[in-house]
Amino acid sequence: MKHPVPNHLDHCYRGEHPVRTLGHLFRPDRGALLLATCIFVVKHSPIWLMPLITATVLDVVIQHGPQAELWQATGILLFILVINYPLHQWYVRLLGGSIRRMGTALRSALCRRLQHLSIGYHARVNSSVLQTKVVRDVESVEQMVQQSSDMGLGALVTLTGGLVVIGIRTPEFLPVFLVVVPAAGLLVMRLRHRLRTHNEHFRREVEHFSSQVGEMTTLIPITRAHGLERAALGRVDGSLRQVLAAGLRLDVMNGRFNSAAWVMLNILGVLCLTGSGLVAYHGLLPVTPGDVVMLSTFFTVLTGSVTTLLGLAPIISKGLESVRSIGEVLQAPDLESNEGKAPVERVTGRIDFQQAGFAYDDAPPAVDAFTLTARPGETIALVGASGAGKSTVLNLLIGFIRPTTGSILLDGVDMATLDLRSYRRFLSVVPQESILFEGSIRDNVTYGLDGIDEERLRRALRDANALEFVEGLPDGLDTVVGERGARLSGGQKQRLAIARALIRDPRILVLDEATSALDNRSEALVQQALARLVHGRTVFVVAHRLSTIQGADRIIVMERGRVTEAGTHAELLSKGGTYAELQPATHS
Template sequence: MTVKAHSRIVDEVDCRHPTRSIFRLLGRHKRGVAFAVFFFALKETPVWLLPVITGAVIDIVVSGGPASSLLLWTLIAFVALAQNFPNHLLYTRFFMRAVRQTGADLRNALASRLQSLSIGFHTRASSSIVQTKVVRDVENVEVMLQQVTHPLLSAVMVMVGALVMTAINVPAFLPVYALTIPIAVMLRAVLAKRSRERNEKFRREVEHFSARVGEMATLMPITRAHGLESTAVDRVAQGAEGVRTAGYSLDLLNGRFASLSWVSLQLLGVGCLVLAAWISISGWLPITAGQVVLLSSYFALLTGAVTGLLMLLPIVARGTESVRSIAEVLQEPDIEFNEGKSPVDAVAGGIALESVGFQFPDDDVPAITGIDLEITPGETIAFVGSSGSGKSTMLNLVLGFLRPTSGRIMLDGVDMESLDLRSFRRFVSVVPQESVLFEGSIRENIAYGLGDVSDERVLAALRDANALEIIEAQPDGWNTVVGERGARLSGGQRQRIAIARALVRDPRVLLLDEATSALDPASEAKVRDALGHLMQGRTTLVVAHRLSTIRSADRIVVLEKGRIVEVGPHDELIARNGRYAELHRVQTG
């Protein structure tokens, strides 16, 4: 799907009108849905035709013949039943193709939207809840379409067939059929509001539970190391209890509704049979025995169809609630606006911060204030300071994950606010404190997103990242699968693979966020040497707690409470005996 197609789906899904949203989504496949409805109408012919055949056969029996008429009605019944098989297959092919494509469209649109939402959104949102929306909620929509459409179309076909055939045979009986409509509407009205409330509560509880399970999986090493297994189990159990309670409450509501619907409509069906029989016996209308069976059969079909539809309302409620859940992401306003802005075709690496300030929406105090800093192409700048001084905020501002609330940031003399930052980031590589690898081979992780990369280019990156020894130690070389999040590699190995991934992109701007702070001394030495190769000739911004790793930086920027308090090379700052010298003395003892 293209970005334009994704944006159309965003426009079509509205949390305020979930049912309308579903019709809009299916409307994207009008041709297939139209063919499906056509073949469904053909295959459902026996449903409304068999009561006519049954009534005719009974009248033939009552009147004593002729036997040849039985043969004709038998042939009609055989043809009507036999055509069901091929037409059902055609209906399934066209409709389920549309349903599955709708599910794929929604998942792709969600993935695209998630990529355009700001880092602030992803910081607030639980990854487990996002995963639930992409997997479970889209599946609920597919299940709803799959399970509801067949009974809905069948009920429509039965209703049309029953009304037409009754109008032909016993038109005076048509008003009786109309009784099903107010009963169905009344039952639907009774369920609607409470069903929505309980489905929404159930969905929220499932999302909360998913977040708890994701949290448990992430904290597993900490939990086991501190003997907190029972605490973790209790936290998950609380979430499971919430799901159980909300689900049970929803089940009770659906059970009461299902029983009430069935009893009401079955009583109406019995009443219709008795009324048709009484009219025939009393002679009030000229109704034959076969027509009594016909009317009773049609009314049974009608009440059965309406009952079936009412029984499906819980599935519809769950599906529409899932549409609302999906719409929460597709309509989330906190997106990174890049559309229509100038693309970046080349980057020299000059960055200037002019009176830059930033304040998080929920904070009373700005994260940084009045930052003025000019970085020349190829220069290495290190940011140091105590926790909360604004170091990581500076990197996120340069990367464009955060936008200044005051001042501006210039890239090669152009205000970054006017640039498509997605195109800028093609010239940027980031090596975080803990590099994340996906479950694939080492080579796939290095060449991620680059398409067809030559072996020579990958080997050069591995060599400069001091990572060739990692490849040589693996049973399948660079085709070795690293496991989920790179679990089969050590921290130092993962970091060097991440550096190779940065090198193979040949970035113009490099961001290092405490890239060696989580490593042992031996691994740190290898990673630091690899970073030396990576930083050559590139504009590099470094955040570091270990001051020993930034001695060679061209300039060191010391931050305190979101402000720059010192700037200069290592030796000059030591000689000043200011805040940097104080931090250095604390670390060196």
């Protein structure tokens, strides 16, 4: 039976208790879980029936009772033992399927949420931390549910069955047995808060360490080039020591918890066993020798059940903390708002910035009163010193951020009213560093597109000046480029990025320092490809090199988030203003 992943899961977490969140996650499998529980009760019954049957057999032997009772008890027990195997397989299939579907739904919800969260959120939260939540935290939740079901359900069934048998056969001893449960509950209540605090602290230390490892692997080329291996290892070792200290504190706390619970419960068991023996010895109550053996066995079994339940407390605490960790993403409010807004069906390419401004939190505006009209097919170059606001303008254009003042119009329509996801189908970005994933050249160029024929793919690669080097690779289009395109040169990666943009035939194109990291030969090939790419499209380009911007229809000079000059290359040079002063920098 297939259970579709619910598309509303990422909206159901609203800071509620993690147990309620788990209940929501398992809602599609309620029937399967109920059936699994019933099966478990039957298959687990020998554990708590064994002391009763042992007492029955012992009394028959000592008192020379009817032999039929002995065979009857033995037959019942053998039947339950024999059917345990098929019942257990059925139980595992039902429970395991439910847990796996829950984990899949949770990971799917996290991945969807990560796609919907704003670029600002991803800039603030380390990617390694998010990976830990998707992989490690969901695994912790799965393990918690699995172990709680197997061990916790077994302990509860044994505890309940044992108390029922005692209540029926020797009700005088039931109150004594019931002392174990509230005593254990008190112990759990006293330690639960400290366990939760230690689990949360340990989880955050591991997330921080994961972040450090991610940074270390990213910086390995720089580290090796400058001989900074010792400094890099020193940073990681510092985080490792913090993880070690937090883990040891957590282990010590768990050890104290389990040891104190075990000692207390077994002391109670010894006292109760001695008491039942004395009662039977002096004939104070109608207790048979079989009852004494049964009570003794039940104390061992029930004490083990309560100890198991107490031992689950750290596992449950860790799992619930993982649910809270996942909830930090599922309830993150920093979403890109697209729901209910008009989809973009076609784009001609006219962009109007109308007094648009943007400020990051309480900082001064990165862009202030930015006004510009880009006509369809026009190429606009943005220049200026670092921090002038060029990248912020591009982020506003792409829709990664929304203007805090003013507005941006797409073909005369305010972009605040549009579904930016549909708008981006008509937009392509060629960044300074081409982002490739570990797959084939074919997969990277056609990423997200279906039904692309071979000729269209080859034409895009040819126009991007990439087909020649691709055909020279051992596997051609099916050559695996390695993680982040590690097996390709910078110029080759950039030409693949241009091919990726060409094959989408965008109406609006963003070039963000697309040639700044290339050598002269690679730049020449990329420039030829860019000339084909920009033809007939509205283009926004940020670059420092003169060769990239001098052919733009208009060059916009920015300072401190504002437009200070605008015109063609020749017009701005003739003015002798800020653009003319920037020329030595653009030639560098």
